[in-house]
Each structure stands twice: as structure tokens, then as C-alpha cells.
């Protein structure tokens with residue numbers, strides 16, 4: 224995602240906006256009729272897979288999905304390179320999710336059709352970042368944004384990637400995390416070098432009064448050897464209706480989902496809740512990518 | 522360019538004999554001479570005389586020097602040396618004279634030279650690819666960025682040479 228220029232990002236977001244009426248079925252499209260999308264998921268991520276499949280179908284195309292990983296040749300020891308060399312002759316584009324970092328980059332070296340990275344190990348998940356940006360654009364604003372990121376900022380690659388992407392727009396960032404899960408110093412330094420204002424705090428109450436967007440991520444239990452410590456940290460960051468009393472009226476709350484208990488379900492019915500909308504925005508973003516890589520749009 | 526080899530003779534009295542034909546690698550970052558030998562697989566079956574000077578005082582602080590008789594270096598070897606000793610100079614010696622003197626060039630990319638430090642990187646699996654890194658300098662330190670997983674190696678590159 225670091226390699227995406229601002230022009231590329233803006234172009235994808237604008238394309239998604241044009242396609243949104245198709246995503247909500249206000250319009251029908253045959254833009255990708257006759258095209259085949261191969262969906263190769265070497266680790267499960269039902270939500271991402273369905274979002275890509277919906278996007279392809281809404282544009283009139285067909286989807287070939289790999290069965291479960293156990294049943295396919297990967298368990299017989301076939302290399303990813305071989306799988307890609309075969310599948311690229313069946314499809315017009317490939318969606319790949321793989322546990323190894325750099326898998327998508329390697330796959331693109333073996334494929335004559337475009338490969339879209341739907342997540343590789345702890346590595347990149349660019350379509351998540353694009354849909355996050357799109358959500359911010361549609362529900363708040365990208366220029367002059369004040370955003371707070373809360374939760375696991377140490378291991379959470381989603382938030383790192385989002386911060387880098389936001390650096391194109393010069394956002395003002397507040398990082399809210401327990402001490403154990405602070406954003407790595409090198410990343411903060413890097414963001415500041417890109418002209419961003421970065422502030423760290425461990426108090427969500429303080430952060431929430433000033434921002435336009437609050438991006439919440441999951442804190443994984445496994446990060447804490449002591450379960451009591453986990454509970455203390457998780458509850459100190461929980462988003463509740465009471466907490467939101469001090470928020471700006473236009474504050475939007477985002478979360479990549481699935482959530483566990485970071486956000487109280489009572490927040491769902493407030494105008495601040497934006498996470499289900501965010502999940503929907505994954506469809507127009509993926510439609511835009513499919514239309515662009517298969518040459519149906521420029 | 523046909524200067525006398527005494528150019529890189531060190532302090533007076535330091536007895537490393539001039540070589541007739543071969544290569545002198547000078548201005549190696551102090552402490553890296555043994556890694557240079559490792560890269561060149563020396564001493565190996567190759568029967569050449571190798572002299573090493575470690576921690577020799579020079580104008581720019583301490584340096585190491587390696588002299589190898591009757592051998593010239595391959596591009597891939599030079600690429601490897603450039604990663605661990607970016608300021609090294611390569612002197613090709615013919616008839617006791619310096620025929621050519623070049624600084625090592627830091628390549629833009631290195632392929633199949635270093636192993637990625639990320640155990641979960643696709644280049645460390647059984648896929649039919651070789652490791653590939655983009656090389657860049659930052660604050661006089663050589664950094665290697667894996668083109669697959671983007672992990673950066675900036676310290677102890679010698680430990681990860683293939």
C-alpha cells in the first residue's frame with residue numbers, strides 16, 4: 224500500500240463512487256459479462272471472499288472459487304507458483320489470499336492475468352485499506368481529517384497501512400493504545416517525516432472529543448499472558464454510548480470487523496456507528512479494482 | 522592509473538608483501554575482512570596466497586585489507602562485498618602494478634545473494650524463486666528491502682549471505 228501513489232488511490236476511490244449505484248442494485252451492469260474471476264483463498268476469510276464474489280457478480284462476471292484448502296492440490300505439496308500457472312489459463316483475473324508474506328507479489332510474476340492481493344500473512348491487505356479510505360471519504364472527509372486509532376496499534380497491520388495511506392492527505396492522528404500495544408516507533412517516525420501530526424495517549428475519553436473518525440481494532444487475548452490484564456485493557460478501551468456523549472456530533476466509528484466486545488452493541492443504533500456501512504463499501508471498492516484491472520474501465 | 526602498489530601499503534614496517542598478479546581489496550570496513558573471505562570462499566580448494574590485514578590505521582579510521590594472488594572477482598562476488606563493505610576499493614594488480622582501481626558499486630537490486638530474515642516470507646518457502654532485495658543507503662548504512670515481504674535488513678547483513 225506504501226507504493227500506491229495518491230493519484231492511483233484517488234482514481235480507485237472515484238471509480239468506486241461511479242459504481243456504487245450498481246453495488247446497491249439501483250442499476251444493473253454487464254461490464255464484466257463473459258469474464259471469469261478465480262478466487263484462491265489459502266486461508267479462510269469468508270467476509271473478504273464474499274465481498275469479492277459479490278463485486279464480480281454485480282458487474283455481470285462469473286466466479287470460480289477454489290474449494291477448501293485441504294481438498295485441493297496444495298495439501299499434495301504443489302507450489303503456489305504451479306497453482307498460479309494453471310489457474311491463470313482459466314481466468315481473467317485472480318484474487319489471492321495466502322498465509323505467506325509476499326505471496327501475491329510472487330504470484331504476479333507467474334501470472335499473465337492480474338493478481339489482486341486479498342491479504343498475505345501478516346503482510347498486506349490493500350483492499351482493506353482502500354475500503355477504509357473510501358469509507359472515510361464517503362462518511363467523513365479525507366482532507367484535513369482528525370482521526371483517532373484505538374486498540375492494538377503494535378501488531379495491527381491494518382492500522383499501519385491506513386496511516387501510510389492517510390499520509391497522502393495529511394491527517395492529524397491520535398493513537399490510543401495500552402502501553403504494551405503502542406505503534407512501533409519507526410512507523411511513527413516515518414509518518415512524521417511524511418508531514419503528519421501524530422499524538423499518543425492511553426485515554427480514549429480525551430481523544431474522542433476532538434476527532435472526526437474513531438477507528439477501533441480488536442485487541443487479541445493472545446497478546447496478554449495474564450487474562451485479567453487483558454480484561455482490564457480491553458474494558459478501558461471499550462466504546463460505549465456514555466463515552467460518546469462527549470464526542471463531536473459528526474463523529475464516525477469504524478471497525479474492520481469482526482468485533483468482539485470493543486464496541487458496545489448499544490452504539491450500533493447511534494448515528495456514529497459506521498462499521499456495517501464500512502463492510503458494504505468493500506463491494507464498490509472491489510468492483511472498482513475488478514473493472515480497472517480487467518480493462519472494463521480506465 | 523599505473524601507480525605503484527605502495528598506495529595501499531600501510532604503515533612503514535608493516536610487512537605484507539606486494540603481489541605480482543591478483544586483486545587487492547582495500548578500505549574494507551574494519552572487522553569485515555573475514556566476511557569478505559567467506560564471500561570469496563577463501564581459503565578454499567583454490568590455491569592462492571591470501572593476505573589479510575585487520576584494523577589497520579588509515580586516513581579515515583581503521584580499515585581491513587585483503588590481498589588475493591592470481592585471482593579476479595566475479596560480479597556476484599563484488600555485489601556481495603559491496604553490501605558489507607560499501608567503501609571498499611578493488612585494485613586489479615598485473616606485474617606488481619595497479620592496472621585498475623574501482624570502488625565497489627552498490628547494485629540497485631541483489632538476487633540470490635542474501636536470505637530474507639522473515640521466516641514467513643514466500644522467498645523462504647519451497648517456491649521456485651530466489652530471494653531478491655532492493656538495496657538503498659540511509660545515513661551511510663546499507664539497507665536491503667525484500668521485494669516480496671518488504672522486510673528490511675539493515676544490520677549484520679553478513680550473517681544472512683547465501
Ligand SMILES: [Zn+2]
Pocket residue numbers: 325637638639642643644667668669670671672
Ligand atoms: Zn522477505
